[in-house]
Amino acid sequence: MSDPMRPRVRNAGGTAFRGERGMPAETRPPGDGLVSGQDADALLGRTARGDERAFEALYDVVAAPVHGLARRVVRDPAMAEEVTQEVMIEVWRSAARYDPERGGAMAWIMTIAHRRAVDRVRREQAAGEREARAVHHGTGAAHDPVGERVEARLEHERVRRCLRTLTHLQRESVTLAYYGGHSYREVAELVGAPPNTVRTRMRDGIIRLRDCLGVER
Amino acid sequence: MTDDLHTLAGAYALDAIDDDVERRRFEAHLAGCETCATELREFQATTARLGLAVAEAPPPRLRDRVLADIRDVRQLPPVSPRRAEVRPRRWRRTVAAGLAAAACLVTAASVGVAVHERQRVDQAQAAYQEVAFVLSAPDARSATGRAGGGGTVTIVASASRGRVVVASAGLRTLPSSKAYQLWLINADGPRSAGFLPDDRSRPVVAGAWRPVDRLGVTVEPAGGSARPTTTPIVLISAT
Numbered sequence: 001m002s003d004p005m006r007p008r009v010r011n012a013g014g015t016a017f018r019g020e021r022g023m024p025a026e027t028r029p030p031g032d033g034l035v036s037g038q039d040a041d042a043l044l045g046r047t048a049r050g051d052e053r054a055f056e057a058l059y060d061v062v063a064a065p066v067h068g069l070a071r072r073v074v075r076d077p078a079m080a081e082e083v084t085q086e087v088m089i090e091v092w093r094s095a096a097r098y099d100p101e102r103g104g105a106m107a108w109i110m111t112i113a114h115r116r117a118v119d120r121v122r123r124e125q126a127a128g129e130r131e132a133r134a135v136h137h138g139t140g141a142a143h144d145p146v147g148e149r150v151e152a153r154l155e156h157e158r159v160r161r162c163l164r165t166l167t168h169l170q171r172e173s174v175t176l177a178y179y180g181g182h183s184y185r186e187v188a189e190l191v192g193a194p195p196n197t198v199r200t201r202m203r204d205g206i207i208r209l210r211d212c213l214g215v216e217r
Numbered sequence: 218m219t220d221d222l223h224t225l226a227g228a229y230a231l232d233a234i235d236d237d238v239e240r241r242r243f244e245a246h247l248a249g250c251e252t253c254a255t256e257l258r259e260f261q262a263t264t265a266r267l268g269l270a271v272a273e274a275p276p277p278r279l280r281d282r283v284l285a286d287i288r289d290v291r292q293l294p295p296v297s298p299r300r301a302e303v304r305p306r307r308w309r310r311t312v313a314a315g316l317a318a319a320a321c322l323v324t325a326a327s328v329g330v331a332v333h334e335r336q337r338v339d340q341a342q343a344a345y346q347e348v349a350f351v352l353s354a355p356d357a358r359s360a361t362g363r364a365g366g367g368g369t370v371t372i373v374a375s376a377s378r379g380r381v382v383v384a385s386a387g388l389r390t391l392p393s394s395k396a397y398q399l400w401l402i403n404a405d406g407p408r409s410a411g412f413l414p415d416d417r418s419r420p421v422v423a424g425a426w427r428p429v430d431r432l433g434v435t436v437e438p439a440g441g442s443a444r445p446t447t448t449p450i451v452l453i454s455a456t
């Protein structure tokens with residue numbers, strides 16, 4: 001529980017992939033999320049003008065991140081698929097509303113995805129169904145490890161390394177909210193800290209992550 | 218209180234504010250706080266990385282389903298205040314009142330919407346963004362000019378945003394064959410910047426504004442003119 005990313009680490013193939021690309025372990029490889037991000041920018045621009053082929057290509061770039069996040073947050077595989085579907089349709093619908101000045105296309109799409117997933121969790125929670133369904137379908141079972149991309153594995157490593165630079169409470173606050181879909185009040189209860197402290201740690205934690213990951217400022 | 222709101226950017230980026238009132242209050246704050254807006258942009262780029270790190274391909278059948286679905290889904294048009302459904306009176310007062318009101322504007326729009334209609338709130342807010350974007354600029358300047366035939370025209374211009382918001386009040390009603398056309402005017406001559414909308418109380422955003430530009434309004438045929446054909450009823454400088 002101290003590292004919610006850990007249960008999903010699927011194999012130790014990261015080193016081999018880095019070798020294939022001839023990249024030292026600590027440098028940022030091409031083909032990571034950032035490069036995909038540039039693809040996503042261009043494709044989203046064309047999608048906004050009604051280009052279905054561009055949307056198809058955009059789907060291929062972003063569906064795995066969107067779906068992986070949805071699985072993490074809502075847990076139930078069928079529900080995660082529904083969320084992914086909703087998100088992709090929303091991307092198609094609102095493409096023209098995307099404003100590049102407010103951040104990259106990938107961040108925009110992942111923001112929509114997270115919000116949808118969390119909304120779904122809160123609705124299910126309100127209906128008292130979440131736990132039952134999660135138990136029924138089983139949690140944590142990887143259903144398509146083959147489909148996981150090399151970039152995702154490298155990104156996974158980087159993020160995991162950066163998460164380790166956070167204090168314990170910062171890390172708990174960030175990951176319980178992001179991957180667990182919990183509100184800061186819920187996190188406060190889970191970790192036994194005052195809500196105000198948790199929300200401050202969330203901000204501090206993201207700032208530290210931002211700097212560690214070298215997010216453009 | 219304001220300090221409190223600033224610290225919410227992290228929780229907001231994590232979608233960790235489950236209290237609708239609190240979230241709205243932060244969103245209203247966001248519209249007028251450059252620091253939080255910038256921070257949130259960076260935070261969302263950061264949390265996206267947390268998402269990319271757990272990528273996992275969906276089953277192939279989903280691709281077919283989504284691609285089939287979008288054929289029946291109409292795309293939304295780009296955000297434009299002309300098309301936005303806003304409350305006219307509030308708009309006019311707010312723009313005329315100047316910059317500080319930008320945040321209140323968004324609050325006013327958000328409040329009173331049913332709690333679970335977050336998506337609709339998002340859309341409404343998107344409609345305000347273009348105006349709020351100019352109003353919230355640190356270098357925004359406002360000026361009001363009295364029009365020849367009665368009424369006033371107010372502009373809020375920002376060099377950093379390169380845009381000017383134009384609002385009018387009490388202008389003479391024109392026959393349907395005529396329209397109020399906007400011009401950005403400098404030493405190089407006038408450039409058309411669109412029209413005042415038929416619903417005169419709505420503000421419009423004109424792009425490509427530079428500090429050397431003055432804003433002029435002329436009465437033109439409803440279809441507009443390539444160059445002004447009448448004397449401007451008002452000419453305003455924002456500096």
Ligand SMILES: [Zn+2]
Nearest residue numbers: 223250252253
């Ligand atoms: Zn702020």
